[in-house]
Amino acid sequence: MPSGHSRDLKGFAEVSRKIKSLAYLTGDIELTAINSMLVAQKAGGASIGFGVVALEIQSISQGLNHAVQDLSRLVQQLSTLVGQEMSLARRVRLLSLAAAFGGWGQVLMVNAYDLALEKMRVGATQIRAVAKASVRLLQSAEQQCMQGIALGRAGKIEASYGGAMAERLGQASTEVADRMADFMEILKSLGTDIQVWQA
Numbered sequence: 001m002p003s004g005h006s007r008d009l010k011g012f013a014e015v016s017r018k019i020k021s022l023a024y025l026t027g028d029i030e031l032t033a034i035n036s037m038l039v040a041q042k043a044g045g046a047s048i049g050f051g052v053v054a055l056e057i058q059s060i061s062q063g064l065n066h067a068v069q070d071l072s073r074l075v076q077q078l079s080t081l082v083g084q085e086m087s088l089a090r091r092v093r094l095l096s097l098a099a100a101f102g103g104w105g106q107v108l109m110v111n112a113y114d115l116a117l118e119k120m121r122v123g124a125t126q127i128r129a130v131a132k133a134s135v136r137l138l139q140s141a142e143q144q145c146m147q148g149i150a151l152g153r154a155g156k157i158e159a160s161y162g163g164a165m166a167e168r169l170g171q172a173s174t175e176v177a178d179r180m181a182d183f184m185e186i187l188k189s190l191g192t193d194i195q196v197w198q199a
Contacts (some may be wrong), residue, residue, distance in 0.1 A: 012079045015193050018186050019072050026182045029176060033058035036155070036172040043165035050158035050169050053151050057176055060148045064183065066166040067141040068076070071190075074134045078197055081127045088120045129130030131197035138191045147186045 033054045040051035053180030095113040151172050 008164065010084075011193060011196070012075065015075050015190060017070060017076060018023055018190050020184060022068045022186055023065070025060050025179055025186070026068055029179045029183070030058055030061040030065070032175050032179070033072050036169065039165050039172065040162065043162040043169065044070055047158065047162040048109060048164065050155055050162055053155040053158050056153050057148060057155070060144050060151065061143050064148070067137055067144070071134060071141075073136055074130055074137065078127065078130050078134070079122055081130060082152060082197070083126065085120060085123045086196055088116050092116045092120065116176070126195050131194055134194045135191060135198065138187055138194065142187050143185060145180050145187060148180040149177050149184070
């Protein structure tokens with residue numbers, strides 16, 4: 001049975017806010033990568049390496065964007081399951097109160113009570129499974145993010161070959177690495193939030 005924390009639907013509002021922040025960051029990273037590729041083209045042949053790094057960063061940001069969309073879908077599924085669990089818990093409480101009064105309907109209420117409890121057990125299993133899938137997705141996104149941070153740093157090295165555009169390329173590399181670090185921080189926070197529903 002999930003912990004009392006899983007019944008707190010208010011937590012989903014905060015998780016949704018974080019997912020929106022991640023979606024914004026992936027778009028920002030991809031835009032920075034595209035702009036960097038254009039600047040690298042302006043800089044000419046000496047900055048080909050930077051263009052390759054920027055292309056890889058764009059690819060990672062697209063992968064992260066897909067992960068954020070999948071995560072959003074899983075969190076919506078979690079929210080629905082937790083809402084159903086709350087409804088069943090309320091029904092179980094009402095049925096147990098009604099059964100306490102006894103009488104001819106007591107047998108019917110006990111059967112309904114047992115059915116509602118079984119549905120709660122199944123729902124709890126589903127909640128844990130979706131939470132576990134969400135955590136795996138977060139772990140995969142963290143690995144992509146670490147690659148993005150490393151590529152941002154590699155871009156800074158490649159930027160030094162950018163001639164007149166070296167400074168702009170270096171700034172873009174720093175911005176990508178910083179955005180990826182922000183992304184990573186939010187991912188870790190989400191991991192903590194979602195693990196509550198695995199309990």
